[in-house]
Amino acid sequence: MPWDTEFEAAFNPKVIAIVGASSSASTSGGMWAPGVGFITRLREMGFTGRIHPINPKATEIAGLKAYPSLASVPDPIDLVIVSVPAPAVPAVLEDCIVAGAKNIHIFTAGFEETGEPEGEELGRRIREIAHRGGLRVVGPNCMGLYVPSANLAYWPEGCTESGPVAFLSQSGRLAQDWAEYAQGYGVRFSKVISYGNALTLDCTDFLEYLATDPETKIIGMYLEGVRDGQKFARQVKEINRQKPVIVWKGGLTEPGSRAVASHTGALGGEGAIWSAFFKQTGAIRADSLEEIADLTMTFLYLKPPGGRRVALMGVGGGISVASADICAWEGFQVPTLTAKTRRELRGFVPPAGNSIRNPLDIAVALLNPTNFERTLELIANDPLIDVLLIGRHWFMTRYGPPDMHQKLTEVLIRFAKRNNKPLVVALQTYTDDPEVRSKQTKIRAELLGAGIPVYDSQQRASRALAKFIQYHEFYKTES
Amino acid sequence: MPWDTEFEAAFNPKVIAIVGASSSASTSGGMWAPGVGFITRLREMGFTGRIHPINPKATEIAGLKAYPSLASVPDPIDLVIVSVPAPAVPAVLEDCIVAGAKNIHIFTAGFEETGEPEGEELGRRIREIAHRGGLRVVGPNCMGLYVPSANLAYWPEGCTESGPVAFLSQSGRLAQDWAEYAQGYGVRFSKVISYGNALTLDCTDFLEYLATDPETKIIGMYLEGVRDGQKFARQVKEINRQKPVIVWKGGLTEPGSRAVASHTGALGGEGAIWSAFFKQTGAIRADSLEEIADLTMTFLYLKPPGGRRVALMGVGGGISVASADICAWEGFQVPTLTAKTRRELRGFVPPAGNSIRNPLDIAVALLNPTNFERTLELIANDPLIDVLLIGRHWFMTRYGPPDMHQKLTEVLIRFAKRNNKPLVVALQTYTDDPEVRSKQTKIRAELLGAGIPVYDSQQRASRALAKFIQYHEFYKTES
Secondary structure, eight states, rough: OOOHHHHHHHSOOEEEEEEESSSOOOGGGGGOOOHHHHHHHHHTTTOSEEEEEOOOOOOTTTTOOBBBBGGGGGGOOOOEOOOOOGGHHHHHHHHHHTTTTTTTOOOOOOOOGGHHHHHHHHHHOOOOOOOOOOOEEOOSSEEEEEEEEBBOOOTTOOOOEEEEEEESSSSSHHHHHHHHHGGGGGEEEEEEEEEESSSSOOHHHHHHHHHTTOOEEEEEEEEEEEEEEHHHHHHHHHHEEEEEEEEEEESHHHHHHHHHHHHHHHOOOOOOHHHHHHHHHHHEOOOOOOHHHHHHHHHOOOOSSSSSHHHHHHEEEEHHHHHHHHHHHOOBBOOOOOOHHHHHTTTTOOOOTOOOOEEEHHHHHHHHHHHHHHHHHHHHHOTTEEEEEEOGGGGSSSSOOOHHHHHHHHHHHHHHHOOOSSSEEEEOOOOHHHHHHHHHHHHHHHHHHHHOOOOOOOOHHHHHHHHHHHHHHHHHOOO | OOOOOHHHHHHHHEEEEETTSSSSSSGGGGGGGHHHHHHHHHHTOOOSEEEEOOOTTOOOOTTEBSSSSGGGGGSSEEEEEEOOGGGGGGHHHHHHHHHTOOOOOOOOOOOOOSSHHHHHHHHHHHHHHHHHHHEEEESSOEEEEEGGGBOOSTTTTTTEEEEEHHHHEHHHHHHHHHHHHTTTTTOOEEEEEEEOOOSSHHHHHHHHHHOOTTTTTTTEEEOOOOOOOHHHHHHHHHHHHOOOEEEESSOOHHHHHHHHHTTOOOOOOOOOHHHHHHHHOEEEEEEHHHHHHHHHHHHHHHHHOSSSSSSEEEEEEEHHHHHHHHHTTTBOOOOOOHHHHHHHHHTOOOTTTTOOOOEEHHHHHHHHHHHHHHHHHHHHHHHHOOEEEEGGGGGGGGGGGGHHHHHHHHHHHHHHOOSOEEEEEOEEEEEEOHHHHHHHHHHHHHHHHOOOEESSSSSHHHHHHHHHHHHHHHHHHHH
């Protein structure tokens, strides 16, 4: 399905028709009533285009004039949202053809993914109609499009700020989760596309669009199946160099693959094929939403390190040992700092209770902002070090001097501005204490605001960092 | 070092002497002033025994009569806490010998772990004195003992409730973290022993004590090195069958091992040796504090499943796929439910938007407590299922019907009482929203209160469950 300017209108519609909108919440299942919900959400997002509810039994819905059919709408329709029950969908698609509407988002579920004969038959029918009418269908069985720059969202409380990250997802719930999760990580979106069963438009189609979308710089995706695997691999290989492509492939295992069949009706791929895909294309592999978050943030904020030699700094000997193990498992070296660096550190760090070799376990540097800054300076200037991983674990407890967090955050932000070596922070906490949690959220936002990536654990920091370095090495070895 | 009744007094002391207590916070470094801190903390814990500060320059400290030396204390001393600077420790140990005090906790750091000649020499000297005087030393370089039943704690805000879990740790920070983290997981302690450099008492000594301690049912540990590895393996093999032994070995990698040397001066072991240890003893391996928490909770609350066939239930197709992948990676089967179960589920679950094969993705069961209970009942009675993993992911967002969480929690608690199959819950959340976080904390506490293990993610749930099953299989295949 080739792209044209007509489809562009789906991402920035002036006129949206909603089929299945109903004024009575109860008939459509209360909170699940998608028709009214879509109108509410578009309004919440500040959508400025026209919205036409389609319902032959109503004259007005949510203060808007209702039309009996798409064909009776006087405007040319940029996007049709379909939320009628599955058996009624074929007739709506026929109506789309009559009305000349080409861009369709089918929210409705109940097709191939049910595994039931009726659902499969309905799936075949809508596929035939869509192909016959040349319809560009997002879905069925999906949440559709979230485009902040066009004030477009079909789930509640979407953020209206836009950014350089695109996300393709065959799961609507994961798309929503990521959109919400992203708020705390300073990630903002160009386009989020939840496309469910991929009736006519598949990830390859969306990828073609995102490849040239000037708003999009990083592309993430949650995939369950790909119709044209070879095309997908060719595309990713080409796009990945300019716009990092982060892929979470669900259903790599046998039970996961069965769950895929029940979810979007797709064919889950074999693990070996997908391993080859990652190897050949250099795409970045994620295995969870947490990894999608960590990797996206890393690509957004970090400059590539020159190598895998990491300086670790935190407080606590056990934490230091654990961090070193984690880094080694992820393929990093944790070299002993040069004699020169250690000599200079020894100038203000007493031997008892402090380790200056690397990992650095220096209480006096975390209780004194001046010492903290000197330490950062010294390790960043050590020629044996490529990247700095700063643990702020100890501050994420109920103890410690109350104003120190703020002071050290200021030092980090000031230091990061003049520092040339990549620096990341891990803000792990082991408490449910709401005060500590909100402190964590606050410090994370401040550091992210200064362009410093912040992870919820050393484990997550080092894993994301390892994949980030691997990405850059892929192109180094290739050229 | 054999145990005797005299050492028992260290865990339940009537008389504690604190060497290095000072009335002036500033001279000992403000918040780091351990001497006064120890007195404050013992009082906070409600310690009812006698506390004698030792300081030749003071007559009274924190309202207590100060003595110039241990030898001048009229009482027999059950436990001496040493918090003077490292160079002064040898003289204090000589004073212990004169005073006849045998149980010593050395808080002070600055010995072998510094890697400096002075520290190493001091280490040799205190070792010689301790051996000569037959002193039982906890430490140096550690936080000592936390025994809630004896109102004993040397770090702030210790919980005064006791429980069946013991923890041995060469890291004081990790011991404190775990004690705090444990609060949210319903884990309470018999004894937590932070023992740092293990001058005379090593983990094998403490293990000998815990093996017969009637208060202790589960033993966890964070180890950096073990002096007598063969003895340790023999002990663990014997104890593990009655009291599960969960071991986190820090320093399994080369940089981790170097960090160990800088932390407690211990020799980190080789990875291969430790792999063999786990294989031979059946001890449960943990690689992080999160795993210590998850495994301890699992052993506390769960009955062993009959096998590895898991029923997965959550909301969201993508989450279902991800959960199935995670379970398969951890060695579980996720079988399709029997035709009979599916037929009965179909009685109240419509095909569209719901999957009943397994994973179960059933919105109508999570929006209706009656349906939820019927679904639990049906999957628990399915002969193909050994264990139930219930994801409550969807409820951990800002959306969803506001009172549903409470209702479903009540159903789960009621159901768990009559249900015979092991059941666990994952309460994952992707938001910083304090309301959602506090809801998660509240639901977790309620479910744990009813004996249902609760994990922060499906990943963590399935990993802990896999290790739990592996433990029980170890003894099945052995007998």
